[in-house]
């Protein structure tokens with residue numbers, strides 16, 4: 001466990017910076033995590049990705065496949081990698097307040 | 106009750122060192138002459154500068170236990186002969202150094218004056234920790250996902266199938282050929298191809314790239330919709346029973362589908378675990394051919410099955426050598442052969458090839474959140490190597506390396522693109538349109 005401080009707010013996170021308690025997540029928290037990763041000001045495209053990831057997590061307890069993110073947002077794969085330079089897992093899932101997915105990510 | 110349990114587990118762990126007939130183990134436990142030559146070869150010591158990170162110090166943890174329990178001098182006068190008991194303090198240090206501070210990259214072996222196989226001893230230490238149930242939680246959960254679902258990201262079968270169908274539609278569009286396919290569960294195919302689950306889950310461009318290459322080569326191939334995972338994290342958590350179960354999934358599936366050659370997708374440790382360690386885990390040889398996709402692509406180029414135009418990749422590229430494919434897998438020249446045919450401007454890192462540094466994410470460390478901080482600090486060495494080349498694209502045939510490189514790229518603001526070999530080859534492909542009559 002570790003602590004992450006952003007703009008005076010302190011969060012419990014795992015060693016990779018993912019929230020320990022996904023329940024404390026809200027839009028403001030998302031913006032703070034994004035900021036800590038160098039994304040200043042999330043636009044509509046960022047939010048559309050984050051919303052799908054978060055909804056999937058709340059319904060199924062895990063991150064959606066990238067196919068679902070692309071098909072539901074209408075964004076191209078490469079656009080998503082540009083929006084989240086750390087990728088869908090370490091970038092977008094972290095901002096959406098999910099625990100770190102297993103595997104090589 | 107708990108302490109009786111602990112005692113029993115420790116005894117089991119110690120038993121792993123009680124192998125008088127295992128000359129490889131004994132040699133490696135006894136050979137180090139403490140010359141210190143290995144120190145500068147290790148990223149952990151170079152980046153963090155503490156003596157406990159020197160490779161020989163990691164070996165010494167395990168050999169000091171060996172001396173304590175299995176040598177006369179160590180039993181009689183432990184302090185005098187550097188013999189140490191396996192107690193809680195020792196266990197904690199072993200977890201911290203053998204799981205948390207060694208990527209098993211093998212660079213130290215090359216620099217050791219007498220060739221002590223340091224990662225072999227590290228893995229033996231990990232085996233001891235595994236029987237004592239002391240594998241870091243995040244690493245174990247990746248292994249558990251693979252054991253329980255057949256892939257280390259626990260992707261449900263239907264979702265995998267939907268993803269492949271989606272990729273197939275894109276392939277049809279891109280090739281302009283309604284018969285372009287990404288075959289699933291087909292029997293009697295020449296090739297049984299495998300993937301790293303992070304490809305279907307989050308990074309499928311390498312699947313499209315490979316599908317394009319197979320299309321261009323006119324290959325007969327298939328993926329399994331259930332057992333396609335090329336990784337084997339049992340190689341890292343060092344639980345040999347679990348490693349065998351995971352190796353068995355691919356073994357059984359290629360038989361079920363009657364594939365002729367197993368093609369290992371771009372994954373360093375997976376290639377090593379399946380190609381070299383698999384028969385040991387399973388205690389039987391393979392009755393099918395098994396090669397890495399790097400070798401397969403090399404074969405396609407040599408036999409003219411695919412044609413490449415390297416001017417299509419004209420920005421400056423460099424290569425990151427995955428430890429398990431290059432230093433420990435002998436593919437240094439094969440990778441250069443392919444890259445030189447696919448890109449027109451290649452610059453090597455310094456050092457490169459067999460002496461290249463690990464990305465910093467090997468040995469299972471990418472899956473271990475516990476050591477994230479350390480992993481990014483040692484990644485600075487790779488970041489500096491990349492920055493010094495001035496390259497815009499870093500090519501590496503391992504998805505685990507790709508992820509570590511993505512993070513390094515972000516952390517150290519390198520501004521490069523990371524690609525797998527399949528991606529650069531696919532970008533250089535010259536495909537004749539198949540006109541149907």
Ligand code: SF4
Pocket residue numbers: 146147148149159160163206207208209210211212213214223224
């Ligand atoms: S195998 Fe690599 S990480 Fe491990 S001690 Fe040797 S040089 Fe260091």
Ligand code: SF4
Pocket residue numbers: 136137138139140141142143144160161164216217218219220221223
């Ligand atoms: S270089 Fe080899 S012999 Fe020398 S200290 Fe390191 S492991 Fe021991």
